[in-house]
Amino acid sequence: MAQAPGDGTPFVAHRDKFHKILGPDFQRPVLIETNAHEGPVYVAREHALYFTTVPEPGPSNIAIMRLQLGGERFPFTPLSLETVRQPSNMANGMTLDRKGRLVICEQGTRTEPARISRMDLKTRALETVVDQWRGLHFNSPNDVVVKSDKTVWFTDPNYGEIQGFKPPPEIGAFVYRHDPATGETAVVADSFNKPNGLAFSPDESVLYITDTGANQAPGTYFVDLPHHIRAFDVHGQHLRNGRLFAVVSPGCPDGIKLDTKGRVYTSSASDVQVFTPQGDLLGEIMAPGVANFTFGGPKNDVLFILGDTKIWQAKVEAKGVDTARAS
Template sequence: MKIRHSNPHCPTIMSFQHFHPAFEQITGPTPEIKCDLENNVYPFAHEAGVYIASKDQLFITSNRIFSEDGSQRVQISIIQLNDSTACVQEEIHPDIPMANGGVNYENGVLFCSQGTLDRPSSLIHMETEAPYKCTTILDSFYGRQFNSINDVVIHSDGSIWFTDPIYGFKQGYRQTPDLPVQVYRYDPMTKSVRMVADGFGRPNGISFSPDEKIVYVTDTDAVQGDGSVDWSRPATIYAFDIVYQHGQPFLTNRRVFAMSDNGIPDGIKCDLEGNVYSGCGDGIHVWSPGGVLLGKMLIPGGVANFCFEKPGKILALNENRLWRISFAPSCRGALLRL
């Protein structure tokens, strides 16, 4: 189903909060935040945010949608982007139960399937052309089911790194956890899967620094997932150094990188200068590589996830709205290096 949303009241805002002079190098002289798409029927713009440059398309996942019988589902959509006219949302229906985070992978999209009560949580590759063929890449830790895989990123060596909190159990669509909440690395070449970090409340977003010497993991434990919020719990970004022993990567020097002062730091990305961006309760926060809060790209209602598009462009997911942020063209995302 294709849905064209053109809302004359969908706003343009210029709300950038500066905390450090270096933020001006990121925003440039004429930054702008513009609503590109609005759908008030359901929260269509929640997670993933996978940009396909060759087609100028964005793949996204919705927040949970509840049916009258109490069942839950997530809707995957393709957004056909357009700089001059209304964007178009197309709903698609691949076999990816409770899809959440995603990343560009093997000429397609690698989605985190959180699973259901009778389907395991897994990593699923989806082709970007109809009929959107799906292939399961990984669905267990040597026979033990993952909890509800949340977010994923690809290393240049081809390995897949992902987080596994227990949101699915807390929200009633996954079984009792069979594993601790952890971060994993999967090597598709050898089929080896390793736990590489633990000690989190709710490991969520994950991203590499541009040189891949550091991995950042957000802990969103302040939001429990069952509707309760406890601001005495972590809303924190942790950083780890990646070192190699016997040809394998290990995470060392765990440290607090930053804490969100508003909401939880959910999705996380880096630019090519090493600055760290995360979707928080009042928009996208930007920190220097040293953990100094440089500024905020303010969006009412906050941002769960986002992605870099073209140079100086970010697409921000705001539940019922998709925003396009324009800032300094010199800023480019480290993930796609566009």
């Protein structure tokens, strides 16, 4: 194990190329000690980070938060932290659309249906993007991305039922594509146990999707169930040629992002793992308890890593790809 300079945070380099990604003066200091679990989104025009809090028993516990950042250069400082929405209908994954609006996965409750919603960050007004497929309610929308053609792609595992805040599913654990222009919603993948994070390659020709089936309920891990990343070729409205990209250990891959070189970053139980476009593990940035992360900062070269009780910031020699990044 190599030791990173700065705050003493360890990293593991499996290949020499990983040192080029970290840079000569790698640091991963804590940005803030706070309740931060899912859906991190960096908004460049605000120099702010949005995220959702740790789920706990009860239908009103998850909040959407906004952290105002200070400083133009890394490391950034936390200036203020505010609650944007609570209750949030059990919000989870989030992203930005092409107009800079916050697109939110609302898992729903026993009394309020799940949906993909959209928030105007200036007015904080909410509207529904999609809340059903062929008249059937979604399970627990988990993560979402917006493609350059403005279509909305999202995953829908049944964690709400497993965790006790949703009724039994009406449909399977699918991956969807929604076209706001036509109102059409289609299942694009049905071969997952627990479809979770998803991200497009820089040219949007490949869609990567994580499967966290090994985690069937909080605190469980079934080694013979999926804890891997699958890749699909994107052909217009459809996915083709589904294949294994990488098996992740320890734990499961949850959040997933790509950089402009096509390298794949994913969370595990103990770190953020970085893979080549071919699926070879380059190295790991240790972050115990990491749930999700995102690229951000003025140059989109800082990883904001959420660890439930804190947020780390890690400067890397790479720039993230976010097809919905607003300026």
